[in-house]
Amino acid sequence: MAEESILLAEHGACFICGTQNAMSMGVSYYWDTETVHAAFTFDLRHQGPPGHAHGGALAAVLDEAMGAVVWLSGHSAVAAHLELDYRQPVPLGELISLRAWSGEKGNRSVKARAELYRADGSVAIEASGVFVIAPHLFVNDQWHRALSPVADAPPGPAA
Numbered sequence: 001m002a003e004e005s006i007l008l009a010e011h012g013a014c015f016i017c018g019t020q021n022a023m024s025m026g027v028s029y030y031w032d033t034e035t036v037h038a039a040f041t042f043d044l045r046h047q048g049p050p051g052h053a054h055g056g057a058l059a060a061v062l063d064e065a066m067g068a069v070v071w072l073s074g075h076s077a078v079a080a081h082l083e084l085d086y087r088q089p090v091p092l093g094e095l096i097s098l099r100a101w102s103g104e105k106g107n108r109s110v111k112a113r114a115e116l117y118r119a120d121g122s123v124a125i126e127a128s129g130v131f132v133i134a135p136h137l138f139v140n141d142q143w144h145r146a147l148s149p150v151a152d153a154p155p156g157p158a159a
Helices: 055-072 142-147
Strands: 037-042 077-086 096-105 109-117 123-133
Touching: 037 055, 055 077, 055 096, 055 109, 055 123, 109 142
Parallel strands: none
Antiparallel strands: 037 096, 077 123, 096 109, 109 123
16 A cells, blocks of 8 residues: 555545435545555444444445545446455454455456455455446536546536
8 A cells, every 4th residue: 555545535425435424434535546445443323243244334335445446547437246255244343444456447347356354454355346337327426526537437517
């Protein structure tokens, strides 16, 4: 990971990172020109098994990280296929971290990978995703346009 990281823009009403959503998980993502990363804790709102994070909450933060790294790699895309290998449970209240990176680009898709780490550094989840390039879905999306300019996105309004 690079020494300097840039805090990514939050997405308003997003339930993962948005500040305009009272139920948001409040995750802040950072970009270091190669990976998207974050550190945070899950609380009772994210509980699945007693005392542990829900698998869907875990999947959501990894999906968001992989989607962000694909976007920052220059592609306006959406998740088409996600795979997660849950290696160990993630306790509530424990500081966890994650890292996502972009992979192979196809004609209409981009692959990404991510890992979620427990406080002791062990890998709790390995994730991979296929993201389909879909610029038409972001035509009126102020949050993604603000995040970064991308090569395959439709032009935004003139400044």
